[in-house]
Amino acid sequence: MVSKLTRKPLKKPGARRGPRSAAQRVTGLLVMLPWIMQRGRVKISTMAKQFNLSEAELVDDLQMAAVCGVPPYTPDALIDVYMDNGMVIAEVPLVFSRPLKLSTAELFAISVMAKTAMQLPGADKQGPLSSALAKLAPLMPSGADSIKVELPRTRYVKELREAAITGERHQIEYFSPASLKRTTRLITARKVFENAGRWYVAADDHLSGEDRVFRVDRIEALLATDTFDEIRELDEEDLPWFSQALPQVTLRVEKSARWIVESYPYVSRVNNRDASVDLTMSLTSEHWLGRLLLRAGTGVKVLKPKAYRDLGKRCAQTVLARYSASDLTS
Amino acid sequence: MAVKISQAERMMNLLALLVDRTKPLTLRQIRQELGKQYPDSDEAARAAFERDKAALREIGIPIQTKTLGGDAAGEVTYSVNRSNYELSDLRLSDDERLALQLAVATVRLGAQHGEEALWKLGGERVLRPTAISVNIGLVDENMSVITDAVMQRRTLNFDYKGEKRQVDPYGMLSRSGFWYIIGFDHLRRDQRVFRVDRIEGKVAASQTRAFKSPVGFDVATAVPTEKQMLAAGDGEQATATVLVDAALAVGVRNEFGDSSVIRERPDGSVEFSIPCANMAAFRLWLFAMVESAEVLGPQVIRAQVVQWLEELTVGN
Numbered sequence: 347m348v349s350k351l352t353r354k355p356l357k358k359p360g361a362r363r364g365p366r367s368a369a370q371r372v373t374g375l376l377v378m379l380p381w382i383m384q385r386g387r388v389k390i391s392t393m394a395k396q397f398n399l400s401e402a403e404l405v406d407d408l409q410m411a412a413v414c415g416v417p418p419y420t421p422d423a424l425i426d427v428y429m430d431n432g433m434v435i436a437e438v439p440l441v442f443s444r445p446l447k448l449s450t451a452e453l454f455a456i457s458v459m460a461k462t463a464m465q466l467p468g469a470d471k472q473g474p475l476s477s478a479l480a481k482l483a484p485l486m487p488s489g490a491d492s493i494k495v496e497l498p499r500t501r502y503v504k505e506l507r508e509a510a511i512t513g514e515r516h517q518i519e520y521f522s523p524a525s526l527k528r529t530t531r532l533i534t535a536r537k538v539f540e541n542a543g544r545w546y547v548a549a550d551d552h553l554s555g556e557d558r559v560f561r562v563d564r565i566e567a568l569l570a571t572d573t574f575d576e577i578r579e580l581d582e583e584d585l586p587w588f589s590q591a592l593p594q595v596t597l598r599v600e601k602s603a604r605w606i607v608e609s610y611p612y613v614s615r616v617n618n619r620d621a622s623v624d625l626t627m628s629l630t631s632e633h634w635l636g637r638l639l640l641r642a643g644t645g646v647k648v649l650k651p652k653a654y655r656d657l658g659k660r661c662a663q664t665v666l667a668r669y670s671a672s673d674l675t676s
Numbered sequence: 677m678a679v680k681i682s683q684a685e686r687m688m689n690l691l692a693l694l695v696d697r698t699k700p701l702t703l704r705q706i707r708q709e710l711g712k713q714y715p716d717s718d719e720a721a722r723a724a725f726e727r728d729k730a731a732l733r734e735i736g737i738p739i740q741t742k743t744l745g746g747d748a749a750g751e752v753t754y755s756v757n758r759s760n761y762e763l764s765d766l767r768l769s770d771d772e773r774l775a776l777q778l779a780v781a782t783v784r785l786g787a788q789h790g791e792e793a794l795w796k797l798g799g800e801r802v803l804r805p806t807a808i809s810v811n812i813g814l815v816d817e818n819m820s821v822i823t824d825a826v827m828q829r830r831t832l833n834f835d836y837k838g839e840k841r842q843v844d845p846y847g848m849l850s851r852s853g854f855w856y857i858i859g860f861d862h863l864r865r866d867q868r869v870f871r872v873d874r875i876e877g878k879v880a881a882s883q884t885r886a887f888k889s890p891v892g893f894d895v896a897t898a899v900p901t902e903k904q905m906l907a908a909g910d911g912e913q914a915t916a917t918v919l920v921d922a923a924l925a926v927g928v929r930n931e932f933g934d935s936s937v938i939r940e941r942p943d944g945s946v947e948f949s950i951p952c953a954n955m956a957a958f959r960l961w962l963f964a965m966v967e968s969a970e971v972l973g974p975q976v977i978r979a980q981v982v983q984w985l986e987e988l989t990v991g992n
Contacts, residue, residue: 371684372735381798410688414689445795446761446763454827463810474772474774475779492848493826493827507808510807542852542853582784608873644987667967
């Protein structure tokens with residue numbers, strides 16, 4: 347169903363480990379204090395979730411902030427933030443009332459994210475995102491304009507996004523290169539996502555009765571059915587990628603075919619002394635592996651399972667048979 | 677005796693003091709103001725102060741220093757000007773803030789900088805999943821140095837294909853899951869494209885701004901597309917005639933356009949004219965279709981394809 351997944355596992359933004367340094371705690375407070383002051387009062391649990399902190403960490407930081415200020419450290423000279431009945435409350439702003447300037451990394455991120463979002467099908471090019479970018483423009487360093495993200499232009503992305511929002515079932519004509527067949531199936535789209543230059547849709551597949559991921563560029567026709575299913579939001583981590591139960595294949599990749607290491611997802615990798623690499627990959631289908639071996643040529647061989655050691659040879663023979671059958675020289 | 681206090685709390689108090697006082701302060705004055713927050717011994721207090729100062733600078737607070745003359749010759753004063761580190765009010769509307777929130781929720785960079793920018797802009801991280809998302813891999817260990825250099829126009833130094841390169845990065849492009857740097861390569865004395873994940877080892881950037889991009893530079897056209905790659909080579913033949921079975925012909929037509937069609941056959945298969953000057957790229961493209969495509973000519977290209985296939989049938 348899907349031929350490619352991200353080369354590295356997706357991480358939840360903000361996931362972190364280990365104790366925080368003093369600089370991290372101070373930066374966090376300098377970001378959070380103006381943020382609370384703008385809102386006046388926020389639930390501790392909401393705020394902890396928002397800032398990727400445990401409630402204990404947040405309470406610790408805010409208790410510390412509440413005793414910080416300027417000499418003589420009388421109540422009126424301290425940062426006016428306190429907690430009451432599960433709420434964080436900030437009142438009179440002292441010195442930390444304005445947010446910090448955006449770092450170059452933050453400017454890069456917000457600019458790239460906003461410009462990429464503007465390219466999405468159906469995006470309003472004259473809307474609030476565009477005017478927000480215009481307001482941010484004076485802050486951007488001179489090189490910001492020369493950083494671009496190119497998204498693939500694929501038919502039906504806009505319609506499938508709408509379908510994920512409304513829960514409307516669609517009938518699709520789907521082409522599978524492995525079987526060279528087209529199937530007609532009913533799907534309920536749950537999330538449309540782009541990864542490594544391709545658009546995918548995660549959907550309930552009513553033909554197989556399973557959650558599936560389809561490549562959008564292989565959907566050849568899409569038809570709304572006017573039947574609606576309950577809306578189900580899918581988080582990135584819940585995407586039905588390859589099943590863990592898929593068999594695995596280990597390949598020895600010589601330097602001449604190193605592009606495979608860079609282009610295909612793998613489960614594990616061992617670098618050998620002779621510059622070759624042993625890659626273990628999830629095997630989605632024999633057709634997929636055969637195609638990979640054909641493209642890679644003599645720079646790759648299958649180490650295991652044994653059953654696939656001659657797959658490249660078998661594929662080459664199949665293609666050669668076609669050339670022999672249509673020998674144009676005779 | 678010094679009071680027991682965490683470095684974070686002392687840093688907060690130091691910053692609050694330097695922001696609050698209109699006049700620059702010496703370390704002696706700072707220690708007096710902060711009471712027993714710094715250690716009693718001069719040496720330990722100086723070391724702790726230097727640590728605090730470095731950490732504040734690291735998070736983007738510029739602490740200005742000035743060496744005094746006259747009676748206080750040699751003493752250094754410290755001050756912080758709020759306008760140097762505080763964000764001015766951008767007057768974002770609620771709709772604009774919401775649009776940025778949605779953009780940050782939709783586009784994933786693999787780092788938290790987008791969320792941090794949002795908070796500083798008064799926005800919130802959207803915690804519910806979105807119906808559409810884009811995953812831009814920004815996971816390479818060198819990316820922060822590279823993006824900073826491109827934004828600030830600083831020269832990069834790195835190893836690439838076994839050679840030391842000094843590159844003025846004119847721009848960056850993310851395409852099909854890869855990041856590219858396009859810039860002036862001082863080694864080749866020409867504009868070149870580098871794929872970030874192929875850089876060997878660490879990247880270093882110059883401290884000063886060093887160059888300007890050429891007038892009219894366009895990052896998107898500077899990196900050849902897959903289609904252009906097929907034509908970018910020194911092979912003897914510029915194009916090949918390729919017969920593609922009906923099942924895959926639609927996709928090839930979409931990729932290369934109607935102008936690439938030579939002839940449609942009654943069974944739905946199509947003969948295409950495909951660039952093949954770059955034979956390595958042509959092989960990858962052709963064999964992706966396995967037995968559903970066949971090179972009809974020129975004979976030299978067809979013979980090459982047959983040879984590739986025969987090589988694979990030997991051994992194993």
